[in-house]
Amino acid sequence: MRFKLTFLAGVLALAGSAQASFFTHYNVTLADGSPSVNGIVKYEAIGNDHGVSWPDFLTGAPPGSGSSVGGFDQVFGSALPRTSALLLGVGYDNTYDRVHFVNEIPTEQIHTVMFVSTTAASAFASTPWATLFPDPAFNEAAISHAIEVHGIRGDHDPDWAAATALLDSFANTIRTGVTVGVNNNVFPWFDIPLVGQTPVDFSVIEFSSGVGIGSGAVDQTSVTPEPVTGVLLVSALGAFVLVRRKLL
Numbered sequence: 001m002r003f004k005l006t007f008l009a010g011v012l013a014l015a016g017s018a019q020a021s022f023f024t025h026y027n028v029t030l031a032d033g034s035p036s037v038n039g040i041v042k043y044e045a046i047g048n049d050h051g052v053s054w055p056d057f058l059t060g061a062p063p064g065s066g067s068s069v070g071g072f073d074q075v076f077g078s079a080l081p082r083t084s085a086l087l088l089g090v091g092y093d094n095t096y097d098r099v100h101f102v103n104e105i106p107t108e109q110i111h112t113v114m115f116v117s118t119t120a121a122s123a124f125a126s127t128p129w130a131t132l133f134p135d136p137a138f139n140e141a142a143i144s145h146a147i148e149v150h151g152i153r154g155d156h157d158p159d160w161a162a163a164t165a166l167l168d169s170f171a172n173t174i175r176t177g178v179t180v181g182v183n184n185n186v187f188p189w190f191d192i193p194l195v196g197q198t199p200v201d202f203s204v205i206e207f208s209s210g211v212g213i214g215s216g217a218v219d220q221t222s223v224t225p226e227p228v229t230g231v232l233l234v235s236a237l238g239a240f241v242l243v244r245r246k247l248l
Contacts, residue, residue, distance in 0.1 A: 019079060019224070019225075020079075020222045020223065020224040021077025021078065021079065021222065021223050021224075021225075022077060022078045022079075022080065022081050022082060022195070022220060022221070022222050023073060023074050023075075023077055023220065023221050023222070023223065024042075024044065024073070024074040024082055024085070024192055024218055024219070024220050025071065025073050025074070025218065025219050025220070025221065026071050026072055026073070026074075026087075026115075026216055026217075026218050027069075027070075027071040027199075027216055027217050027218075028058055028069075028070055028071055028072075028115075028204065028214055028215070028216035029067050029068070029069050029070075029214055029215055029216065030058060030059075030060055030061050030067060030068045030070070030204065030213055030214040031061065031067055031212070031213055031214055032061050032063065032064065032065060032066055032067055033061060033062070033063040033064075034060050034061050034068070034091075034206075034213040034214055035060045035091035035092055035093070035111070035206070035213070036057065036058060036059050036060035036091065036092075037057065037058040037060070037089040037090070037091055037113045037204070038057055038089060038090050038091070038092070038148075038151065038152055039055045039057070039089055039090055039147050039148055039150070039151025039152040040055055040056040040057065040058065040072070040087055040088070040089040040113075040115075040151060041053075041055055041087065041088045041089070041147060041150055041151045041167060042054075042055075042056070042074060042085065042087050043085060043086045043087070043088070043171045043189075044074065044078075044082045044084070044085045044192065045082060045083045045084040045085070045175075045189070045192075046078050046080050046081075046082050046083070047080055047083075050171070050172075050175075051076075051078070052150075052164070052167070052168070052171075053074055053075070053076055054075055054076070055150070055151035055152070056072035057072075058070045058072075058089075060091070067214075071216070077223065081192075081194055081195065081220060081222075082192045082220060083191070083192055084189045084190060084191050084192055085115075085189060085190060085192055085202075085218065086114070086115065086116065086171055086174070086175070086188055086189045086190075087114070087115030088112065088113070088114055088115070088143070088147050088151075088167065088171075089112075089113040089114075089115075089147060089151065090110055090111065090112060090113060090144050090147050090148055090151075090152075091110075091111045091113050091206055091213075092105055092109055092110060092111070093109035093110075093111070107141055110141075110144045110145075110148075111144065111206050111207055111208065112129065112140050112143050112144045112147065112206070112207045112208075113204060113205070113206050113207075113213070114188065114204070114205050114207070115190075115202055115203070115204050115216070116188040116189075116190060116202060116203055116205060117186075117187060117188060117189065117190035117191075117202060117203070118190075118201055118202065118203050118215075119186060119187070120178070120186045120187060120188040120190075120203075121202075121203030121205050121210075121212060123178075123180040123181075123184065123186040124178075124180070124186075124188075124205055124210040125205075125210050125211075125212065126209060126210055126211075127180065127209070127210045128207075128208060128209055128210070129207040129208045129209075129210075132178055132180065132210070133170075133174075133178070135173075137166070137169070138166075138169075138170050138173070140207055140208055142166065143166070143167070143170060145163070146162075146163035146164075146166045146167050146170075147163075147167065149163035150163045150164050150167055174188050174189075175187075175188075175189050190202040190218070192218055192220055193218070193219055193220055194220060195220050195221060195222045197219075197220075199217035199218060199219040200217060200218055200219075201215065201216070201217050202215070202216055202217070202218065203215050203216075204216065
């Protein structure tokens with residue numbers, strides 16, 4: 001009897017309520033002459049925690065072609081609104097855009113791309129990576145390699161777990177701020193607006209020297225599933241009764 005009452009309570013709760021899911025949407029403009037950005041890894045804060053999501057790609061703008069407008073969505077919904085974000089990707093010199101054999105690209109032609117707050121982008125401008133992130137564990141070659149492994153090669157790569165752990169550590173560390181100059185703590189993570197609020201701007205910068213290559217804006221939407229109707233509720237209870245009779 002307890003089992004039947006528990007089931008009934010669950011069905012009634014399902015019929016009476018539907019939980020919203022929250023999604024983010026990124027619109028990005030890359031400047032004339034910017035490379036494509038590959039393996040974009042999205043770190044998004046949800047409450048006091050954060051999650052990383054499916055990688056994305058942005059088509060660059062060859063010199064003389066004008067700007068390139070694109071975007072991508074967070075395809076996995078969350079039960080709570082997202083509050084802030086940091087995105088990481090890689091850009092390649094010459095003809096290496098959207099390359100499939102990343103091991104063949106010379107290290108000096110691989111560049112880390114960061115999607116950061118506009119305040120951080122201004123502070124990072126023309127500043128070498130090693131000056132901003134002096135921890136040897138976070139050297140640019142290691143971070144760009146980790147982005148390639150996590151965002152391009154995928155979890156079948158033997159280095160995937162280590163690469164993911166390194167990116168998680170990097171994202172968490174700079175979430176509390178980056179020291180630029182003397183006593184100037186800058187926050188690279190940018191805010192995500194609540195549903196219905198004005199989109200929040202961010203900047204796209206490429207290293208090794210903090211060159212601005214684009215800008216964008218993020219907004220957030222929510223989707224609430226339709227409540228379970230009375231017909232479905234009756235059907236669910238009927239199916240349960242049939243199963244119980246067969247079992248008994």
